[in-house]
Amino acid sequence: MQLDFEHHITAHCENGVASNLLKNKGLHISEPMVFGIGSGLFYVYLPFLKVNHAPGLSYRPAPGWIFNRMAKRLGIQIKRQKFSNKEKAQRVLDENLRNNIPSGLQVGVYHLPYFPEDYRFHFNAHNLVVYGKEDNEYLISDPTMETVHRLTEEQLEKVRFAKGVLAPKGHIYYPVYIPQDIDWEKAITKAIKKTCNDMLAPVPIVGVRGMRMVARAIRKWPSKVGVKKANYYLAQMVRMQEEIGTGGGGFRYIYSAFLQEAGKKINNPQLLELSEEMTKIGDLWRDFAVEASRVYKKRSNQEDVYKKLSDDLLHLADLEEVFFKKLKKAV
Amino acid sequence: MKKSEVPQDNGRVFEKGSRELYYAVDENGEYTTALSTGWDAKNIVQDHTMQEIQERIDKARADVQAGLASPIVYFMELRRMDWQIVSDYTGIWKWRIKRHAKPAVFAKLKDKILARYADTFEISVAELKNYRGDSCN
Numbered sequence: 001m002q003l004d005f006e007h008h009i010t011a012h013c014e015n016g017v018a019s020n021l022l023k024n025k026g027l028h029i030s031e032p033m034v035f036g037i038g039s040g041l042f043y044v045y046l047p048f049l050k051v052n053h054a055p056g057l058s059y060r061p062a063p064g065w066i067f068n069r070m071a072k073r074l075g076i077q078i079k080r081q082k083f084s085n086k087e088k089a090q091r092v093l094d095e096n097l098r099n100n101i102p103s104g105l106q107v108g109v110y111h112l113p114y115f116p117e118d119y120r121f122h123f124n125a126h127n128l129v130v131y132g133k134e135d136n137e138y139l140i141s142d143p144t145m146e147t148v149h150r151l152t153e154e155q156l157e158k159v160r161f162a163k164g165v166l167a168p169k170g171h172i173y174y175p176v177y178i179p180q181d182i183d184w185e186k187a188i189t190k191a192i193k194k195t196c197n198d199m200l201a202p203v204p205i206v207g208v209r210g211m212r213m214v215a216r217a218i219r220k221w222p223s224k225v226g227v228k229k230a231n232y233y234l235a236q237m238v239r240m241q242e243e244i245g246t247g248g249g250g251f252r253y254i255y256s257a258f259l260q261e262a263g264k265k266i267n268n269p270q271l272l273e274l275s276e277e278m279t280k281i282g283d284l285w286r287d288f289a290v291e292a293s294r295v296y297k298k299r300s301n302q303e304d305v306y307k308k309l310s311d312d313l314l315h316l317a318d319l320e321e322v323f324f325k326k327l328k329k330a331v
Numbered sequence: 332m333k334k335s336e337v338p339q340d341n342g343r344v345f346e347k348g349s350r351e352l353y354y355a356v357d358e359n360g361e362y363t364t365a366l367s368t369g370w371d372a373k374n375i376v377q378d379h380t381m382q383e384i385q386e387r388i389d390k391a392r393a394d395v396q397a398g399l400a401s402p403i404v405y406f407m408e409l410r411r412m413d414w415q416i417v418s419d420y421t422g423i424w425k426w427r428i429k430r431h432a433k434p435a436v437f438a439k440l441k442d443k444i445l446a447r448y449a450d451t452f453e454i455s456v457a458e459l460k461n462y463r464g465d466s467c468n
Contacts, residue, residue: 163419257362
């Protein structure tokens with residue numbers, strides 16, 4: 001059985017699942033709009049938490065928050081369920097498919113067979129949609145993939161019950177109510193304010209302050225943990241930034257696209273200007289990644305490279321501080 | 332980034348038959364989307380990461396061969412896990428796993444416990460027990 005569901009590739013999995021599920025229910029909402037209204041742009045440094053043997057860094061809020069915040073602001077209701085029993089988790093999913101409900105799932109990526117080997121880490125906050133079942137194989141719409149895929153019952157159970165940090169525990173979710181009238185202006189204003197407050201938060205590990213703390217740490221890495229480990233930390237940082245959640249440049253571009261769409265929607269020309277400014281900041285994040293990747297080509301002057309990267313990141317923090325202060329006043 | 336600047340430096344996702352979506356600006360400054368086959372900066376850090384992982388695996392293998400570590404350490408590295416993840420999958424406390432990482436303690440483990448590790452690493456109990464640090468697997 002295959003439900004009527006259209007697969008669209010998106011830049012980020014959680015936005016993508018939310019956008020694809022809502023489009024399926026008749027609410028035409030783009031990925032940037034989901035990301036923006038869900039206040040998806042974030043930054044947090046967790047030096048005490050080691051992820052893949054390197055200091056933890058996240059460019060987004062906890063999994064599920066983007067969709068939840070967006071839903072709350074638009075008056076959409078989502079049903080969410082987690083399971084301790086694997087059979088029950090499958091029964092609920094099968095029941096949903098019988099009732100014509102494409103369902104979002106949180107999964108671990110390590111056991112996803114269609115993922116490239118280089119991406120298969122024990123990362124458990126990936127999202128995908130199941131939109132049918134044929135010959136005991138589930139039809140999978142993974143929004144980070146160009147085409148749809150299939151997973152056997154065993155394969156799907158394995159990724160739904162992956163273990164480790166943020167274990168999905170079979171987490172299934174789908175929208176159950178979408179209001180007729182949506183107050184976009186109110187939702188957009190509230191969402192932008194939240195992002196500004198997050199990025200300007202008076203907390204040392206969050207937002208622009210978090211970026212500055214990381215910048216200071218980078219400077220000391222080569223002398224503190226040695227060049228080899230420093231290079232590994234840096235590789236993980238850039239992977240988190242441009243790869244796993246497309247956090248740095250990628251997220252800045254999605255946010256710029258949101259500001260442009262939102263500016264037109266609620267008729268606020270200031271947002272259009274700010275969208276251009278954020279695009280430029282996104283370009284600088286990508287320059288930072290290019291600069292970082294040079295570490296692995298040239299072996300000389302490692303300390304200087306780390307100093308330069310530290311300065312670049314401080315500069316980005318300054319630009320973003322100014323940017324979010326302006327953005328806060330614009331709404 | 333302009334749409335024309337979206338990188339097309341074949342990367343790992345492309346090798347597996349997909350591309351990545353980017354948001355970029357067109358000639359009129361309007362946001363649109365474009366597909367990318369990959370980006371050199373990412374390929375470089377990705378390659379470096381894979382190299383580091385391979386080094387960890389090689390070290391674990393040498394340690395097993397030299398009798399310094401039990402096969403659990405090797406398979407943990409091979410499956411890109413750490414003590415906590417092995418603990419979450421097996422349901423065995425971390426401090427016990429660290430004990431089981433000693434060859435002498437490992438040799439005395441019952442099959443029931445070994446089966447929990449073997450399940451986690453997706454191998455048979457025999458493979459786990461008989462691993463001596465050879466390069467296959």
